[in-house]
Amino acid sequence: MISLKNIYISSALAFSAFAYSQGTFINSNYPQSYENQTANSVKDFTSTEKLMTAKELVDININSMMSDPVLRNANWGFVVFDPKTKKIVSSYNENTPLVPASTTKLLTTETAISLLGEKFRWITQFEYSGNIDSDGNLQGNLYIVGSGDPSLGTNKAGASSYRDIVSDFVMAASEKGIKKVNGDIIIQTGVFKANKSQNLPQNIVWLENGNYYLPVGSTYEISPANEKLIAKKSSPFAVSKNFYYISPYINQMVYADIFEGIGLTTKLPDAPSYLANTLRTTLVKSGIPVSGKVISKTTDLNPEKREIITAYQSPTLSEIMYYTNQRSDNALAEAFLRMVGFQKNGDQSLESGRSVVVEHLKSIGFDTSGLNYIDGSGLSHSNLVTPLSQVKFLTGLMDEKYYKTYFDSLPIGGQTGTLKRMFYGSGNGQIFAKTGTLNRVKTLAGYMKTNTGKTLVFSLLINNYAGSVDQVKSKMEQLLQPALSL
Numbered sequence: 001m002i003s004l005k006n007i008y009i010s011s012a013l014a015f016s017a018f019a020y021s022q023g024t025f026i027n028s029n030y031p032q033s034y035e036n037q038t039a040n041s042v043k044d045f046t047s048t049e050k051l052m053t054a055k056e057l058v059d060i061n062i063n064s065m066m067s068d069p070v071l072r073n074a075n076w077g078f079v080v081f082d083p084k085t086k087k088i089v090s091s092y093n094e095n096t097p098l099v100p101a102s103t104t105k106l107l108t109t110e111t112a113i114s115l116l117g118e119k120f121r122w123i124t125q126f127e128y129s130g131n132i133d134s135d136g137n138l139q140g141n142l143y144i145v146g147s148g149d150p151s152l153g154t155n156k157a158g159a160s161s162y163r164d165i166v167s168d169f170v171m172a173a174s175e176k177g178i179k180k181v182n183g184d185i186i187i188q189t190g191v192f193k194a195n196k197s198q199n200l201p202q203n204i205v206w207l208e209n210g211n212y213y214l215p216v217g218s219t220y221e222i223s224p225a226n227e228k229l230i231a232k233k234s235s236p237f238a239v240s241k242n243f244y245y246i247s248p249y250i251n252q253m254v255y256a257d258i259f260e261g262i263g264l265t266t267k268l269p270d271a272p273s274y275l276a277n278t279l280r281t282t283l284v285k286s287g288i289p290v291s292g293k294v295i296s297k298t299t300d301l302n303p304e305k306r307e308i309i310t311a312y313q314s315p316t317l318s319e320i321m322y323y324t325n326q327r328s329d330n331a332l333a334e335a336f337l338r339m340v341g342f343q344k345n346g347d348q349s350l351e352s353g354r355s356v357v358v359e360h361l362k363s364i365g366f367d368t369s370g371l372n373y374i375d376g377s378g379l380s381h382s383n384l385v386t387p388l389s390q391v392k393f394l395t396g397l398m399d400e401k402y403y404k405t406y407f408d409s410l411p412i413g414g415q416t417g418t419l420k421r422m423f424y425g426s427g428n429g430q431i432f433a434k435t436g437t438l439n440r441v442k443t444l445a446g447y448m449k450t451n452t453g454k455t456l457v458f459s460l461l462i463n464n465y466a467g468s469v470d471q472v473k474s475k476m477e478q479l480l481q482p483a484l485s486l
Contacts (some may be wrong), residue, residue: 019325054229057482058090060455065479066092070471076462080483081391083398083457088388089486097370097384098461102328106390109321111357112336115363116343122149124275126169128178136179141292143306145188145281146272148348149314152296153275157315157323165312166279171285172310184292185280187272188300205284241327241363272296281345318405319325325409325434326417330377337376350375366393371473378436387459394457408449410446422473426481440464442472450486457482 035311052060062078064072077093088094112120124147130140146152161169208243276294283290315318324332339354340360358373372384397403411417413426413431423431433446445459460479 004176007211014372016433028255054482054485055090058384058486060088061479061482062092064248065475068475069438070465070467070475071462074462074465076460076465077387078460078479079387079391079458080486081388081395081457083455085394086395087164089456090483094388094459095370095386096384097372098441099381099438099440099441099442100378100379100383100390100445100461102330103329103390103434103436103461104373104376104383105230105325106394106434106445107357107361107373107385108336109375110393110397110406111340111360113321113358114400115340115356118316118318118402118405120317122147122151122339124149124152124312124314126172126308126309128176129306130183132177132393136177138178138181138215139184140184141304142173142181142185142279142290142309144185144272144276148335148339148342150315150332151320152312156329156332157320159189160312161273161313162278165275166282168378169279169310170288170311171283173283174286176309178265178304179257179282179288181288181290181292183290185276185290187276187294187296199354207230211463229326258285259347270325271349308421318409321405322409326411328418328435328437330379333377361393364393364396379438379440381438385461387445387461388457389455390461394446394459398455407432407447427477430481430484436461442469442476444476448480450484452486454486456483456486 034055040098058080069474075093075096075098077091077096079091079094080089082089118319125145126142126144127143127145128138129143130138132138147161151157153159153162153165155161273294273296276296278292280294320332321331321336324336337353337357338348338350339353341350341354341355342348344356345352354373355374357376358368358371361371362368362372367386367389370384370386370389372382374380374382397406400406410432411434412429413419413422413433414428418435419431427448430449430451431446432448433444433445436443436445441463441467443459443461445461446457448456448458450456458480460476462472462476465475
């Protein structure tokens with residue numbers, strides 16, 4: 001916590017002497033909010049800055065924000081930490097658990113790169129069973145075996161499109177000598193099987209950046225009766241409607257069977273099925289008939305002997321992590337969470353992923369006393385973390401071998417990613433941090449390069465602020481501006 005007693009005594013005396021010598025006086029409610037100062041008082045305050053240290057200016061700035069209309073009734077915490085001395089430079093409510101929003105991804109992506117490695121890739125294998133006769137007839141089945149690749153077909157982080165993947169599969173099948181398939185195309189999705197009955201994240205955000213969300217699976221007991229759904233009639237004369245929502249995990253429109261104001265059961269888009277059906281269509285168009293159909297299997301008690309035709313590899317985890325943190329991609333972050341759960345426990349459930357992340361954080365000394373880790377993306381309002389635990393966590397990463405890759409994945413103030421439209425002036429190219437945005441929640445945590453050449457770590461978590469998002473972003477910039485001179 002900041003202590004302003006000494007600052008008030010020394011700075012107030014210096015300021016009074018300065019103001020008296022200039023013949024100009026300001027309101028006794030010193031320090032004033034920057035936005036409420038008169039032109040003369042702004043001039044005087046700017047001159048007085050020269051009499052204060054950067055540390056004093058940071059603390060004065062924090063105190064000023066306490067009475068600012070945007071933050072006056074907000075719950076917020078702020079801390080600047082020196083990784084060399086391992087000491088707090090300045091802070092306010094640094095031990096208060098607050099909703100971190102998408103700065104939660106700092107924990108998720110670090111766990112993934114630590115446990116899976118920078119070069120980890122998801123593999124989607126194309127296989128066949130049976131035999132290929134001398135005429136090129138496959139007496140067997142084709143298999144697409146997935147591993148939960150979150151970038152499959154999306155073009156994210158340099159991932160291939162469905163069209164390119166299918167084209168490679170068809171070419172590989174032709175090179176294998178397959179001219180006809182007397183069998184089915186089977187999707188093997190046991191690694192990341194859909195589980196609609198699992199528990200959903202608590203208090204998942206309903207409204208973010210203007211998009212209405214409902215969670216994946218059944219909404220029983222969540223009661224979305226008052227939430228906005230997109231409803232579309234199949235025809236002007238139809239009685240029934242088709243209901244849709246935007247999934248926060250996959251960023252796609254999802255079809256809902258029914259909506260009666262109590263519970264909603266949804267049909268999830270099936271990426272592997274889309275890939276398999278596109279493959280079947282393309283094979284037929286390419287002159288390779290397929291007699292069977294597309295079948296999905298999550299488990300196979302009596303698996304056929306199969307041989308690999310080819311395999312598609314996702315971009316590396318470091319490339320996907322860069323895309324995730326730059327664009328704050330929720331779907332990729334949730335996939336990271338499930339993959340670490342699968343790799344560690346053999347279970348791809350949300351609960352497994354959460355336990356693995358929390359255990360990993362404990363193993364590296366993370367202070368979990370104020371931590372409530374609910375999902376991998378930060379969409380839940382039930383996520384909690386303290387600003388101090390965030391900065392100590394980020395400080396510890398500076399000694400890790402993957403630190404540069406992790407650091408490079410963070411948006412740069414005024415230049416890249418979700419920080420491109422902040423820090424146009426002061427702080428441009430000096431702030432490297434993860435942003436977070438939910439309804440009435442705005443957060444920022446990462447590193448700053450000061451004007452004196454230091455690297456400092458900071459966390460600024462603001463909950464329940466007043467005003468607009470742009471206003472609170474402006475306050476964040478004002479809070480960090482004097483810290484750049486430390």
